[in-house]
Amino acid sequence: MRNMNCRNVRREIEEAEPGELSSVSAKAHIASCLACETLFREQSNLQTIISSLGTVEAPGDFDFRLRARLAGESRGTIRSSGLGDFSFGFRSAVVAMLLLLIGSAFVFVSYRARVTNPSTAGTPQVASTAGAPAPVGDTTKGKSGPNANANVPQGAETLNQSQSGVVVAGLKPGDRVPLKRHGVKNELAAARGEGNRFGTRELSGTQAKVLRPNDQILDTYPTAAFPINASYQSLKVSLDDGRGSSRTISLPAVSFGSQRSLSQGGAPLMASARGVW
Protein backbone atom coordinates (compact mmCIF):
# COMPACT_ATOMS: atom_id res chain seq x y z
CA MET A 1 0.00 0.00 0.00
CA ARG A 2 2.84 2.27 0.87
CA ASN A 3 4.58 1.52 -2.43
CA MET A 4 1.41 2.28 -4.32
CA ASN A 5 1.16 5.60 -2.56
CA CYS A 6 4.80 6.44 -3.28
CA ARG A 7 4.33 5.67 -7.00
CA ASN A 8 1.25 7.81 -7.27
CA VAL A 9 2.80 10.61 -5.26
CA ARG A 10 5.98 10.56 -7.35
CA ARG A 11 3.91 10.79 -10.52
CA GLU A 12 2.13 13.74 -9.02
CA ILE A 13 5.43 15.33 -8.04
CA GLU A 14 6.70 14.95 -11.60
CA GLU A 15 3.71 16.73 -13.07
CA ALA A 16 3.39 19.40 -10.40
CA GLU A 17 4.69 22.91 -10.64
CA PRO A 18 7.77 23.59 -8.50
CA GLY A 19 6.92 23.49 -4.80
CA GLU A 20 3.23 22.89 -5.32
CA LEU A 21 1.29 19.74 -4.76
CA SER A 22 -2.37 19.82 -5.53
CA SER A 23 -3.71 16.89 -3.59
CA VAL A 24 -3.94 16.75 0.21
CA SER A 25 -3.20 13.04 0.27
CA ALA A 26 0.11 13.61 -1.49
CA LYS A 27 1.07 16.30 0.99
CA ALA A 28 0.21 13.95 3.87
CA HIS A 29 2.29 11.20 2.28
CA ILE A 30 5.30 13.44 1.85
CA ALA A 31 5.11 14.41 5.49
CA SER A 32 5.45 10.77 6.50
CA CYS A 33 7.73 9.40 3.73
CA LEU A 34 11.36 10.50 3.76
CA ALA A 35 12.12 9.24 0.23
CA CYS A 36 9.18 11.02 -1.31
CA GLU A 37 9.93 14.13 0.70
CA THR A 38 13.51 14.12 -0.57
CA LEU A 39 12.30 13.63 -4.11
CA PHE A 40 9.82 16.46 -3.77
CA ARG A 41 12.47 18.80 -2.40
CA GLU A 42 15.08 17.97 -5.01
CA GLN A 43 12.54 18.14 -7.78
CA SER A 44 11.36 21.55 -6.67
CA ASN A 45 14.91 22.86 -6.41
CA LEU A 46 15.84 21.45 -9.79
CA GLN A 47 12.84 22.98 -11.50
CA THR A 48 13.57 26.26 -9.82
CA ILE A 49 17.13 26.21 -11.06
CA ILE A 50 16.11 25.25 -14.55
CA SER A 51 13.42 27.85 -14.78
CA SER A 52 15.89 30.43 -13.54
CA LEU A 53 17.91 29.94 -16.66
CA GLY A 54 15.57 32.41 -18.25
CA THR A 55 15.52 33.53 -21.81
CA VAL A 56 18.64 34.29 -23.74
CA GLU A 57 18.18 37.35 -25.89
CA ALA A 58 18.94 37.44 -29.55
CA PRO A 59 21.66 39.86 -30.67
CA GLY A 60 20.71 43.40 -31.57
CA ASP A 61 21.43 42.96 -35.25
CA PHE A 62 19.26 39.88 -35.51
CA ASP A 63 16.66 41.60 -37.69
CA PHE A 64 19.28 43.17 -39.91
CA ARG A 65 21.07 39.90 -40.47
CA LEU A 66 17.82 38.13 -41.12
CA ARG A 67 16.77 40.70 -43.72
CA ALA A 68 20.14 40.40 -45.40
CA ARG A 69 19.84 36.65 -45.42
CA LEU A 70 16.37 36.75 -46.91
CA ALA A 71 17.49 39.26 -49.53
CA GLY A 72 20.43 37.04 -50.41
CA GLU A 73 18.18 34.02 -50.71
CA SER A 74 15.75 35.85 -52.98
CA ARG A 75 18.67 36.89 -55.21
CA GLY A 76 19.83 33.31 -55.21
CA THR A 77 16.36 32.18 -56.23
CA ILE A 78 16.29 34.60 -59.14
CA ARG A 79 19.73 33.53 -60.19
CA SER A 80 18.85 29.88 -59.93
CA SER A 81 15.90 30.36 -62.25
CA GLY A 82 18.25 31.34 -65.06
CA LEU A 83 21.46 29.95 -66.40
CA GLY A 84 22.96 30.26 -62.96
CA ASP A 85 21.33 26.93 -62.27
CA PHE A 86 24.30 25.19 -63.72
CA SER A 87 27.04 24.50 -61.35
CA PHE A 88 30.68 25.23 -61.96
CA GLY A 89 31.28 21.57 -62.71
CA PHE A 90 28.68 21.54 -65.44
CA ARG A 91 30.09 24.65 -67.08
CA SER A 92 33.55 23.19 -66.96
CA ALA A 93 32.31 20.01 -68.56
CA VAL A 94 30.67 21.96 -71.36
CA VAL A 95 33.83 23.95 -72.05
CA ALA A 96 35.92 20.79 -72.00
CA MET A 97 33.54 19.10 -74.41
CA LEU A 98 33.65 22.05 -76.80
CA LEU A 99 37.44 22.03 -76.74
CA LEU A 100 37.41 18.31 -77.38
CA LEU A 101 35.07 18.72 -80.34
CA ILE A 102 37.20 21.47 -81.84
CA GLY A 103 40.32 19.38 -81.44
CA SER A 104 38.65 16.34 -82.95
CA ALA A 105 37.44 18.36 -85.93
CA PHE A 106 40.94 19.72 -86.54
CA VAL A 107 42.47 16.24 -86.38
CA PHE A 108 39.78 14.88 -88.70
CA VAL A 109 40.28 17.60 -91.31
CA SER A 110 44.03 17.09 -91.24
CA TYR A 111 43.66 13.33 -91.56
CA ARG A 112 41.17 13.64 -94.40
CA ALA A 113 43.42 15.98 -96.35
CA ARG A 114 46.29 13.55 -95.96
CA VAL A 115 44.19 10.56 -97.05
CA THR A 116 42.79 12.26 -100.15
CA ASN A 117 46.28 13.33 -101.30
CA PRO A 118 48.63 10.54 -100.33
CA SER A 119 51.23 11.33 -103.06
CA THR A 120 51.90 14.85 -101.93
CA ALA A 121 54.04 13.71 -99.11
CA GLY A 122 57.14 12.92 -101.13
CA THR A 123 56.45 12.50 -104.77
CA PRO A 124 56.71 15.33 -107.27
CA GLN A 125 53.58 15.95 -109.25
CA VAL A 126 55.06 15.90 -112.73
CA ALA A 127 53.84 12.94 -114.73
CA SER A 128 55.28 11.73 -118.02
CA THR A 129 53.89 10.84 -121.37
CA ALA A 130 54.78 7.22 -120.92
CA GLY A 131 52.19 6.89 -118.21
CA ALA A 132 54.52 5.97 -115.41
CA PRO A 133 55.82 8.86 -113.35
CA ALA A 134 59.47 9.50 -113.70
CA PRO A 135 61.36 9.23 -110.49
CA VAL A 136 63.38 12.19 -109.47
CA GLY A 137 66.92 12.07 -110.74
CA ASP A 138 66.25 9.16 -113.00
CA THR A 139 65.69 11.14 -116.16
CA THR A 140 69.01 10.53 -117.86
CA LYS A 141 68.97 6.82 -118.40
CA GLY A 142 68.63 6.12 -122.09
CA LYS A 143 66.81 3.29 -123.73
CA SER A 144 64.48 2.91 -120.92
CA GLY A 145 61.30 4.20 -122.47
CA PRO A 146 59.01 1.93 -124.36
CA ASN A 147 59.40 3.88 -127.59
CA ALA A 148 62.71 5.36 -126.99
CA ASN A 149 65.68 4.93 -129.24
CA ALA A 150 63.72 3.45 -132.04
CA ASN A 151 65.77 5.43 -134.51
CA VAL A 152 68.81 6.13 -132.51
CA PRO A 153 71.96 4.39 -133.56
CA GLN A 154 74.36 3.12 -131.06
CA GLY A 155 77.08 5.51 -130.10
CA ALA A 156 74.98 8.55 -129.99
CA GLU A 157 76.10 9.53 -126.58
CA THR A 158 75.49 13.21 -126.68
CA LEU A 159 71.79 12.98 -126.78
CA ASN A 160 69.88 11.48 -123.91
CA GLN A 161 66.26 10.91 -123.44
CA SER A 162 64.47 10.28 -120.32
CA GLN A 163 61.54 8.01 -119.87
CA SER A 164 59.33 10.98 -120.11
CA GLY A 165 60.57 11.86 -123.53
CA VAL A 166 62.38 14.95 -122.43
CA VAL A 167 65.45 15.47 -124.53
CA VAL A 168 68.43 16.57 -122.61
CA ALA A 169 71.56 17.30 -124.50
CA GLY A 170 75.07 17.28 -123.18
CA LEU A 171 74.60 14.59 -120.61
CA LYS A 172 76.01 11.15 -120.47
CA PRO A 173 73.88 8.21 -119.55
CA GLY A 174 73.63 7.93 -115.80
CA ASP A 175 74.15 11.60 -115.20
CA ARG A 176 71.67 13.35 -113.04
CA VAL A 177 69.74 16.16 -114.48
CA PRO A 178 70.91 19.39 -112.93
CA LEU A 179 68.08 21.15 -111.26
CA LYS A 180 67.55 24.73 -110.47
CA ARG A 181 68.20 25.59 -106.93
CA HIS A 182 64.66 26.48 -106.10
CA GLY A 183 63.50 23.33 -107.80
CA VAL A 184 65.68 21.28 -105.51
CA LYS A 185 64.45 23.17 -102.57
CA ASN A 186 60.86 22.57 -103.51
CA GLU A 187 61.53 18.92 -104.08
CA LEU A 188 63.15 18.51 -100.71
CA ALA A 189 60.37 20.38 -99.08
CA ALA A 190 57.85 18.18 -100.79
CA ALA A 191 59.76 15.12 -99.67
CA ARG A 192 59.57 16.36 -96.10
CA GLY A 193 55.91 17.10 -96.52
CA GLU A 194 56.25 20.66 -95.36
CA GLY A 195 55.36 24.03 -96.84
CA ASN A 196 54.23 23.88 -100.42
CA ARG A 197 52.58 20.59 -101.08
CA PHE A 198 53.31 20.70 -104.81
CA GLY A 199 56.39 18.91 -105.90
CA THR A 200 58.04 20.61 -108.85
CA ARG A 201 60.95 19.79 -110.97
CA GLU A 202 62.50 22.46 -113.08
CA LEU A 203 64.23 21.28 -116.22
CA SER A 204 64.33 24.50 -118.15
CA GLY A 205 67.62 25.40 -116.59
CA THR A 206 69.38 22.72 -118.55
CA GLN A 207 70.99 24.27 -121.53
CA ALA A 208 70.56 22.31 -124.69
CA LYS A 209 73.59 21.50 -126.67
CA VAL A 210 74.13 23.44 -129.85
CA LEU A 211 74.78 21.27 -132.87
CA ARG A 212 76.90 22.67 -135.60
CA PRO A 213 77.50 21.40 -139.08
CA ASN A 214 81.09 20.51 -138.40
CA ASP A 215 80.25 18.53 -135.31
CA GLN A 216 81.23 14.96 -135.27
CA ILE A 217 77.72 13.80 -135.29
CA LEU A 218 77.39 14.95 -138.84
CA ASP A 219 79.97 12.40 -139.87
CA THR A 220 77.68 9.73 -138.67
CA TYR A 221 74.84 11.10 -140.70
CA PRO A 222 76.28 12.14 -144.08
CA THR A 223 72.90 13.09 -145.34
CA ALA A 224 73.17 16.12 -143.14
CA ALA A 225 70.00 15.03 -141.46
CA PHE A 226 69.69 12.94 -138.35
CA PRO A 227 66.81 11.89 -136.29
CA ILE A 228 66.51 12.76 -132.69
CA ASN A 229 65.07 10.34 -130.31
CA ALA A 230 62.09 12.40 -129.51
CA SER A 231 58.99 10.47 -128.89
CA TYR A 232 56.24 10.63 -131.37
CA GLN A 233 53.70 10.40 -128.61
CA SER A 234 52.02 13.45 -127.42
CA LEU A 235 53.36 14.97 -124.28
CA LYS A 236 50.99 14.59 -121.37
CA VAL A 237 51.41 16.46 -118.19
CA SER A 238 49.31 15.54 -115.19
CA LEU A 239 48.90 18.20 -112.56
CA ASP A 240 47.60 17.53 -109.11
CA ASP A 241 46.66 20.47 -106.93
CA GLY A 242 47.12 18.46 -103.76
CA ARG A 243 43.42 18.47 -102.87
CA GLY A 244 42.42 15.48 -104.86
CA SER A 245 41.64 17.12 -108.18
CA SER A 246 43.98 16.52 -111.04
CA ARG A 247 44.23 17.94 -114.49
CA THR A 248 45.93 16.40 -117.48
CA ILE A 249 47.38 18.63 -120.18
CA SER A 250 48.07 16.91 -123.42
CA LEU A 251 50.50 18.56 -125.82
CA PRO A 252 50.68 17.49 -129.43
CA ALA A 253 53.70 15.55 -130.64
CA VAL A 254 56.71 17.70 -131.14
CA SER A 255 57.66 17.95 -134.75
CA PHE A 256 61.10 19.16 -135.46
CA GLY A 257 62.03 20.68 -138.69
CA SER A 258 64.77 18.16 -139.35
CA GLN A 259 62.36 15.30 -139.14
CA ARG A 260 59.93 16.97 -141.40
CA SER A 261 62.78 17.80 -143.82
CA LEU A 262 64.04 14.26 -143.64
CA SER A 263 60.71 12.87 -144.51
CA GLN A 264 60.54 15.28 -147.47
CA GLY A 265 64.11 14.39 -148.58
CA GLY A 266 65.47 17.89 -148.36
CA ALA A 267 68.67 19.12 -146.72
CA PRO A 268 67.54 21.05 -143.68
CA LEU A 269 70.98 22.02 -142.56
CA MET A 270 71.66 23.70 -145.82
CA ALA A 271 68.38 25.47 -145.62
CA SER A 272 69.08 26.79 -142.20
CA ALA A 273 70.14 30.37 -142.45
CA ARG A 274 71.85 30.45 -139.16
CA GLY A 275 72.98 26.87 -139.25
CA VAL A 276 71.86 26.46 -135.78
CA TRP A 277 68.77 24.70 -134.41
Add this chain to the structure above:
Amino acid sequence: MDTLTTIDMSFSAALRQEVVADPASDHALLEATRIGDEDAFAELVDRYRNPITSYIYRMTNDYDGAVDLAQETFVRVYRAAERYQTTYAFSTYIYRIATNLAISELRKRKRRKLVSLTGFFQSKDGAEPQEFNPADKRPLADTELVDTERRHAVQRAISTLPEKYRAPLILRDVDGKSYEEISRILETSEGTVKSRISRARGFLREKMRTYL
Protein backbone atom coordinates in the same frame (compact mmCIF):
# COMPACT_ATOMS: atom_id res chain seq x y z
CA MET B 1 10.70 20.41 -41.38
CA ASP B 2 9.54 17.74 -43.70
CA THR B 3 7.44 16.24 -40.99
CA LEU B 4 5.44 19.43 -40.90
CA THR B 5 3.95 18.69 -44.24
CA THR B 6 3.16 15.07 -43.51
CA ILE B 7 1.34 15.40 -40.25
CA ASP B 8 -2.39 15.04 -40.49
CA MET B 9 -4.21 17.61 -38.45
CA SER B 10 -7.89 18.41 -38.63
CA PHE B 11 -8.78 21.91 -39.58
CA SER B 12 -9.49 24.07 -36.62
CA ALA B 13 -12.37 26.39 -37.22
CA ALA B 14 -11.62 28.18 -34.02
CA LEU B 15 -8.13 29.03 -35.17
CA ARG B 16 -9.46 30.19 -38.51
CA GLN B 17 -11.86 32.47 -36.75
CA GLU B 18 -9.03 33.76 -34.61
CA VAL B 19 -7.18 34.79 -37.74
CA VAL B 20 -10.16 36.76 -38.92
CA ALA B 21 -11.03 38.18 -35.56
CA ASP B 22 -7.63 39.23 -34.24
CA PRO B 23 -5.51 41.08 -36.76
CA ALA B 24 -2.60 41.03 -34.33
CA SER B 25 -2.56 37.25 -33.90
CA ASP B 26 0.33 35.19 -35.18
CA HIS B 27 -1.84 33.68 -37.86
CA ALA B 28 -2.99 37.05 -39.06
CA LEU B 29 0.58 38.25 -39.24
CA LEU B 30 1.58 35.21 -41.25
CA GLU B 31 -1.38 35.72 -43.55
CA ALA B 32 -0.19 39.26 -44.09
CA THR B 33 3.33 38.02 -44.68
CA ARG B 34 1.99 35.68 -47.31
CA ILE B 35 0.63 38.59 -49.33
CA GLY B 36 3.89 40.49 -49.04
CA ASP B 37 3.52 42.54 -45.87
CA GLU B 38 7.10 42.85 -44.65
CA ASP B 39 6.07 44.67 -41.50
CA ALA B 40 3.89 41.75 -40.46
CA PHE B 41 6.82 39.39 -40.78
CA ALA B 42 8.99 41.81 -38.84
CA GLU B 43 6.42 41.74 -36.07
CA LEU B 44 6.52 37.94 -36.02
CA VAL B 45 10.30 38.01 -35.82
CA ASP B 46 10.11 40.50 -33.00
CA ARG B 47 7.77 38.27 -31.05
CA TYR B 48 9.69 35.03 -31.41
CA ARG B 49 13.33 35.85 -31.94
CA ASN B 50 14.26 35.72 -28.25
CA PRO B 51 12.29 32.58 -27.31
CA ILE B 52 13.52 30.70 -30.35
CA THR B 53 17.13 31.79 -29.92
CA SER B 54 17.00 30.89 -26.25
CA TYR B 55 15.41 27.52 -26.91
CA ILE B 56 17.99 26.57 -29.51
CA TYR B 57 20.75 27.82 -27.25
CA ARG B 58 19.53 25.57 -24.44
CA MET B 59 19.44 22.71 -26.85
CA THR B 60 22.87 23.25 -28.37
CA ASN B 61 24.72 25.16 -25.67
CA ASP B 62 26.28 27.29 -28.41
CA TYR B 63 25.13 30.89 -28.66
CA ASP B 64 26.48 31.76 -32.11
CA GLY B 65 25.19 28.54 -33.57
CA ALA B 66 21.86 29.14 -31.88
CA VAL B 67 21.56 32.58 -33.49
CA ASP B 68 22.30 31.11 -36.89
CA LEU B 69 19.77 28.36 -36.42
CA ALA B 70 17.18 30.83 -35.16
CA GLN B 71 17.67 32.86 -38.31
CA GLU B 72 17.36 29.72 -40.37
CA THR B 73 14.10 29.03 -38.55
CA PHE B 74 12.66 32.37 -39.59
CA VAL B 75 13.92 31.96 -43.12
CA ARG B 76 12.07 28.68 -43.38
CA VAL B 77 8.94 30.23 -41.94
CA TYR B 78 9.16 33.00 -44.51
CA ARG B 79 9.73 30.65 -47.41
CA ALA B 80 6.93 28.33 -46.34
CA ALA B 81 4.48 31.13 -45.59
CA GLU B 82 2.39 30.31 -48.65
CA ARG B 83 2.11 26.66 -47.64
CA TYR B 84 1.34 27.38 -44.03
CA GLN B 85 -2.04 26.21 -42.79
CA THR B 86 -3.66 27.70 -39.73
CA THR B 87 -4.46 24.34 -38.21
CA TYR B 88 -1.66 24.81 -35.67
CA ALA B 89 -0.80 27.45 -33.19
CA PHE B 90 2.02 29.38 -34.82
CA SER B 91 4.21 28.84 -31.78
CA THR B 92 3.85 25.10 -32.21
CA TYR B 93 4.81 25.45 -35.84
CA ILE B 94 7.89 27.57 -35.27
CA TYR B 95 9.07 25.57 -32.27
CA ARG B 96 8.86 22.41 -34.31
CA ILE B 97 11.05 23.95 -36.99
CA ALA B 98 13.52 25.08 -34.35
CA THR B 99 13.52 21.68 -32.67
CA ASN B 100 14.23 19.87 -35.90
CA LEU B 101 17.05 22.27 -36.76
CA ALA B 102 18.57 21.90 -33.31
CA ILE B 103 18.38 18.13 -33.39
CA SER B 104 19.92 18.08 -36.87
CA GLU B 105 22.76 20.22 -35.57
CA LEU B 106 23.30 17.94 -32.60
CA ARG B 107 23.45 14.92 -34.88
CA LYS B 108 25.92 16.67 -37.13
CA ARG B 109 28.10 17.34 -34.16
CA LYS B 110 27.85 13.75 -33.10
CA ARG B 111 28.94 12.61 -36.55
CA ARG B 112 31.89 14.94 -36.36
CA LYS B 113 32.73 13.36 -33.04
CA LEU B 114 33.28 16.63 -31.29
CA VAL B 115 33.87 15.12 -27.91
CA SER B 116 35.03 17.35 -25.16
CA LEU B 117 38.38 16.54 -23.67
CA THR B 118 36.67 16.43 -20.31
CA GLY B 119 33.95 14.09 -21.52
CA PHE B 120 35.51 11.04 -19.99
CA PHE B 121 32.35 9.57 -18.65
CA GLN B 122 29.72 7.96 -20.79
CA SER B 123 26.09 7.97 -19.77
CA LYS B 124 24.59 4.71 -18.63
CA ASP B 125 22.47 4.32 -21.73
CA GLY B 126 25.46 5.10 -23.90
CA ALA B 127 23.71 8.00 -25.61
CA GLU B 128 26.15 10.84 -25.13
CA PRO B 129 29.31 11.47 -23.19
CA GLN B 130 28.81 12.97 -19.80
CA GLU B 131 30.77 15.98 -18.78
CA PHE B 132 32.93 15.58 -15.72
CA ASN B 133 31.70 18.51 -13.77
CA PRO B 134 32.32 18.18 -10.08
CA ALA B 135 30.78 20.82 -7.92
CA ASP B 136 33.01 23.39 -6.37
CA LYS B 137 32.41 22.93 -2.68
CA ARG B 138 34.45 25.87 -1.50
CA PRO B 139 32.41 28.59 0.18
CA LEU B 140 31.52 31.50 -2.06
CA ALA B 141 31.18 34.97 -0.79
CA ASP B 142 28.40 36.16 -2.99
CA THR B 143 24.99 34.57 -3.41
CA GLU B 144 24.81 35.82 -6.95
CA LEU B 145 27.98 33.96 -7.74
CA VAL B 146 26.41 30.85 -6.33
CA ASP B 147 23.36 31.24 -8.52
CA THR B 148 25.51 31.88 -11.55
CA GLU B 149 27.59 28.83 -10.88
CA ARG B 150 24.46 26.76 -10.40
CA ARG B 151 22.91 27.98 -13.62
CA HIS B 152 26.07 27.17 -15.51
CA ALA B 153 26.14 23.75 -13.97
CA VAL B 154 22.55 22.98 -14.88
CA GLN B 155 23.09 24.26 -18.41
CA ARG B 156 26.05 21.97 -18.82
CA ALA B 157 24.06 19.12 -17.35
CA ILE B 158 21.19 19.73 -19.74
CA SER B 159 23.56 19.76 -22.67
CA THR B 160 24.69 16.27 -21.77
CA LEU B 161 21.19 14.83 -21.90
CA PRO B 162 20.22 12.69 -24.84
CA GLU B 163 18.34 14.85 -27.33
CA LYS B 164 15.09 12.93 -26.94
CA TYR B 165 15.08 13.91 -23.25
CA ARG B 166 16.57 17.32 -23.68
CA ALA B 167 13.93 18.86 -25.89
CA PRO B 168 10.87 18.02 -23.78
CA LEU B 169 12.64 19.04 -20.59
CA ILE B 170 13.57 22.46 -21.97
CA LEU B 171 10.15 22.99 -23.45
CA ARG B 172 8.53 22.10 -20.16
CA ASP B 173 10.82 23.49 -17.46
CA VAL B 174 12.48 26.40 -19.27
CA ASP B 175 9.86 27.56 -21.71
CA GLY B 176 6.86 26.48 -19.64
CA LYS B 177 4.98 24.74 -22.45
CA SER B 178 2.11 22.45 -21.64
CA TYR B 179 2.42 18.73 -22.12
CA GLU B 180 -0.12 18.91 -24.92
CA GLU B 181 1.78 21.51 -26.85
CA ILE B 182 5.05 19.69 -26.30
CA SER B 183 3.51 16.54 -27.69
CA ARG B 184 2.44 18.49 -30.79
CA ILE B 185 5.81 20.07 -31.23
CA LEU B 186 7.64 16.78 -30.87
CA GLU B 187 4.96 14.79 -32.62
CA THR B 188 4.75 12.23 -29.87
CA SER B 189 2.09 11.22 -27.44
CA GLU B 190 1.56 13.09 -24.25
CA GLY B 191 2.43 9.99 -22.21
CA THR B 192 5.77 9.71 -23.99
CA VAL B 193 6.45 13.35 -23.28
CA LYS B 194 5.75 12.90 -19.57
CA SER B 195 7.90 9.83 -19.42
CA ARG B 196 10.81 11.50 -21.12
CA ILE B 197 10.58 14.55 -18.94
CA SER B 198 10.58 12.34 -15.86
CA ARG B 199 13.67 10.50 -17.11
CA ALA B 200 15.38 13.77 -17.89
CA ARG B 201 14.77 15.11 -14.44
CA GLY B 202 16.07 11.92 -12.95
CA PHE B 203 19.32 12.32 -14.91
CA LEU B 204 19.64 15.92 -13.83
CA ARG B 205 18.99 15.13 -10.20
CA GLU B 206 21.83 12.67 -10.24
CA LYS B 207 24.18 15.15 -11.81
CA MET B 208 23.09 18.14 -9.82
CA ARG B 209 22.75 16.48 -6.48
CA THR B 210 25.35 18.68 -4.83
CA TYR B 211 23.43 21.79 -5.87
CA LEU B 212 19.99 20.59 -4.79
